[in-house]
Amino acid sequence: MLRYAIKRIGLGLLILIIVMVGMYAAVFLVPGDPAAVALGPRATPEMKRMLMERMGLDQPLIWQVVNFFRNALTGNLGIDVWSKRPVGTIIAEALPNTLVLGVASIGWSMLLGVPLGCFAVVYRDGWLDRLVGILSVSVIALPSFVVSIYALLLFAVKFNVFPAIGAGQPGNVASQIHALVLPCFAIGLGWVGYLARLVRASMLEVMGEPHIRTARAFGLPEWRVVFRFALRIAIVPTISLVAVGLGGILSSAVFVEVIFARPGIGSLIYNAVTSRNYPIVMGTVLVTTALYVAITITADLLIARLDPRVRDVFRD
Amino acid sequence: MTGPLLSVRGLSVNFRTPQGIVRALGNVSIQAGAGEVVGIVGESGCGKSTLAAAVGNLLPGNAEIAAGEIRFRDRDILRLGSDAQRQLRGREIAMVFQDPMTAFSPVLTIGEQLIEFQHQMTDVDKAEKRRRAEAMLARVGISDAGLRLNGYPHEMSGGMRQRTAIAAALLMSPSLLIADEPTTALDVTLEAQIIYLLRTLRRDYNGAIVVVSHHLGVIAELCDRVYVMYAGEVVESAPVDALFHQARHPYTRALLECDPARLDQPAEFLPTIAGEIPDLTVLPDGCSFAPRCALADDRCRIRPELTSLSEDHAARCHRVSP
Ligand SMILES: Nc1ncnc2c1ncn2[C@@H]1O[C@H](COP(=O)(O)OP(=O)(O)O)[C@@H](O)[C@H]1O
Ligand code: SF4
Ligand SMILES: [Mg+2]
Numbered sequence: 001m002l003r004y005a006i007k008r009i010g011l012g013l014l015i016l017i018i019v020m021v022g023m024y025a026a027v028f029l030v031p032g033d034p035a036a037v038a039l040g041p042r043a044t045p046e047m048k049r050m051l052m053e054r055m056g057l058d059q060p061l062i063w064q065v066v067n068f069f070r071n072a073l074t075g076n077l078g079i080d081v082w083s084k085r086p087v088g089t090i091i092a093e094a095l096p097n098t099l100v101l102g103v104a105s106i107g108w109s110m111l112l113g114v115p116l117g118c119f120a121v122v123y124r125d126g127w128l129d130r131l132v133g134i135l136s137v138s139v140i141a142l143p144s145f146v147v148s149i150y151a152l153l154l155f156a157v158k159f160n161v162f163p164a165i166g167a168g169q170p171g172n173v174a175s176q177i178h179a180l181v182l183p184c185f186a187i188g189l190g191w192v193g194y195l196a197r198l199v200r201a202s203m204l205e206v207m208g209e210p211h212i213r214t215a216r217a218f219g220l221p222e223w224r225v226v227f228r229f230a231l232r233i234a235i236v237p238t239i240s241l242v243a244v245g246l247g248g249i250l251s252s253a254v255f256v257e258v259i260f261a262r263p264g265i266g267s268l269i270y271n272a273v274t275s276r277n278y279p280i281v282m283g284t285v286l287v288t289t290a291l292y293v294a295i296t297i298t299a300d301l302l303i304a305r306l307d308p309r310v311r312d313v314f315r316d
Numbered sequence: 317m318t319g320p321l322l323s324v325r326g327l328s329v330n331f332r333t334p335q336g337i338v339r340a341l342g343n344v345s346i347q348a349g350a351g352e353v354v355g356i357v358g359e360s361g362c363g364k365s366t367l368a369a370a371v372g373n374l375l376p377g378n379a380e381i382a383a384g385e386i387r388f389r390d391r392d393i394l395r396l397g398s399d400a401q402r403q404l405r406g407r408e409i410a411m412v413f414q415d416p417m418t419a420f421s422p423v424l425t426i427g428e429q430l431i432e433f434q435h436q437m438t439d440v441d442k443a444e445k446r447r448r449a450e451a452m453l454a455r456v457g458i459s460d461a462g463l464r465l466n467g468y469p470h471e472m473s474g475g476m477r478q479r480t481a482i483a484a485a486l487l488m489s490p491s492l493l494i495a496d497e498p499t500t501a502l503d504v505t506l507e508a509q510i511i512y513l514l515r516t517l518r519r520d521y522n523g524a525i526v527v528v529s530h531h532l533g534v535i536a537e538l539c540d541r542v543y544v545m546y547a548g549e550v551v552e553s554a555p556v557d558a559l560f561h562q563a564r565h566p567y568t569r570a571l572l573e574c575d576p577a578r579l580d581q582p583a584e585f586l587p588t589i590a591g592e593i594p595d596l597t598v599l600p601d602g603c604s605f606a607p608r609c610a611l612a613d614d615r616c617r618i619r620p621e622l623t624s625l626s627e628d629h630a631a632r633c634h635r636v637s638p
Contacts, residue, residue: 208376209418210413211418211421213374214413214481214484216374217405217413218410218432218433219403219406228424232421232424233423309422
């Protein structure tokens with residue numbers, strides 16, 4: 001298990017390096033002078049040169065990547081060219097907001113979606129199953145920015161029950177939770193449907209397995225067969241999907257944070273990209289990729305915990 | 317109670333498949349009385365497992381019971397509500413399924429499963445269920461029963477899993493035990509052990525046992541009465557001695573000739589019955605064994621009825637008469 005974890009982490013680091021090299025290459029290869037774009041048409045060559053220097057873009061590509069990682073290892077992600085504050089600090093301020101948003105979104109959608117999928121199986125082919133099916137398919141089709149905009153118009157503007165913008169007052173947990181509701185709803189809604197469908201499908205497959213018949217043969221009620229015998233196995237593909245989907249949640253977070261004007265990694269990336277603020281772009285890409293890799297590894301280890309057969313394969 | 321403990325009457329079961337309707341059972345009737353061990357024997361694919369699963373009303377979703385009834389203690393199982401059926405399954409009828417390798421959940425420990433299986437025993441608490449499970453594992457000859465309870469099925473050998481499956485079934489002291497090929501997945505030594513186990517069980521047990529096997533030797537060692545099945549039908553039924561010494565149906569005779577235990581001298585190849593079991597998607601007009609039967613003649617184009625040869629011996633063949 002430990003060796004497996006180490007191997008996965010090593011692979012993760014490799015992915016990080018490849019992504020960062022790719023990012024730097026993209027900056028070099030994309031036509032147009034980043035400094036000129038950032039400073040606008042009236043910039044003097046002198047100003048451009050200084051900005052390039054400050055963003056470190058005047059050095060050879062390889063050297064930039066090596067430098068970046070050398071600094072990143074010591075926790076130094078560079079300095080934001082505009083605010084002159086360390087990129088690491090800026091990301092550290094934004095990250096918790098996005099993490100809370102992502103975890104809360106996936107959290108409520110799992111709490112609702114997984115049981116819905118199970119109920120659909122217990123009452124399969126009945127009206128409840130059909131209803132869950134229709135609702136699921138409808139919400140899956142809705143992109144999170146559309147849900148965001150309608151939720152905003154309806155609950156924040158028309159009924160004024162939730163705040164339209166911001167992440168709540170700092171230090172006031174109740175107001176922060178209050179501000180979290182609509183963005184979470186927007187990101188998680190599609191996931192509820194997705195998870196319900198996925199759990200239902202993998203559950204139905206598991207329900208055909210012989211050990212389920214054994215459980216039935218001993219007179220176990222259907223709900224117990226579903227929740228105790230089938231769910232443990234059917235949840236495994238769901239966990240992998242959620243882990244992969246968290247990447248998707250990060251990209252929904254970009255829309256949702258911009259629409260709700262929430263501080264977070266999403267709005268940070270958005271602002272950095274539109275202003276061509278390369279140190280921030282590089283920093284956020286590194287952190288989000290690392291996050292993504294960490295989530296995938298955690299999911300794999302979790303799957304190994306849930307399935308003793310997998311656990312034994314990795315035992316050494 | 318007037319009738320036998322279990323009485324299956326005129327049971328017909330079809331499977332819907334992409335290739336068409338498979339008629340797995342056609343008008344099958346069997347009985348098992350308390351204290352009796354009944355064997356069901358026949359080649360692979362003749363419908364034995366379908367019959368076993370039907371008794372627990374545990375057929376897969378693509379199966380359809382086209383006709384017949386399954387009476388247990390004079391109540392038709394198929395007409396009971398699902399709660400009543402679960403009560404029966406959890407307390408009175410126990411099954412040991414054909415494949416011990418897949419019969420247990422791979423993600424729950426043996427202990428967790430054996431405790432779950434006692435779900436219908438509402439008057440016993442969890443600690444007591446665990447103690448009962450441990451005692452039963454020990455009784456079927458599993459050493460370190462306490463440790464095994466914390467282990468997973470994949471950590472056990474095939475023989476141990478088969479014993480565990482039998483232990484699970486016995487946990488509820490059922491009045492009807494159905495064991496589908498309880499030894500088929502095992503090698504000869506383990507098979508002998510399981511047969512020995514079942515024989516000891518039958519000594520101090522007064523419920524009914526239905527043993528399903530394609531292996532005549534297993535049947536001979538365990539059963540009082542035997543039903544021989546061919547292509548989804550019962551073709552002969554007789555007490556075990558009569559079946560082995562005065563088999564009447566040509567299929568039963570052919571089966572007996574192919575039994576390795578009856579060979580006089582070592583043979584290079586095991587003899588088999590020539591030909592293949594018929595395609596169950598097309599119902600034969602006449603006797604379903606006719607294409608493989610050495611005695612077939614013109615009469616055999618008409619489907620034979622089950623003929624009583626004596627009080628407890630019957631065969632489905634035009635060539636037999638009392
Ligand atoms: N789930 C199923 N779907 C379709 N056909 C099946 C299914 N189970 C069994 N059958 C068919 O029913 C017939 C009887 O099968 P089975 O009862 O398993 O025989 P046995 O246990 O005697 O080997 C076979 O032709 C088999 O192909
Ligand atoms: S009825 Fe005819 S074909 Fe069928 S078993 Fe008897 S002799 Fe053979
Ligand atoms: Mg079978």
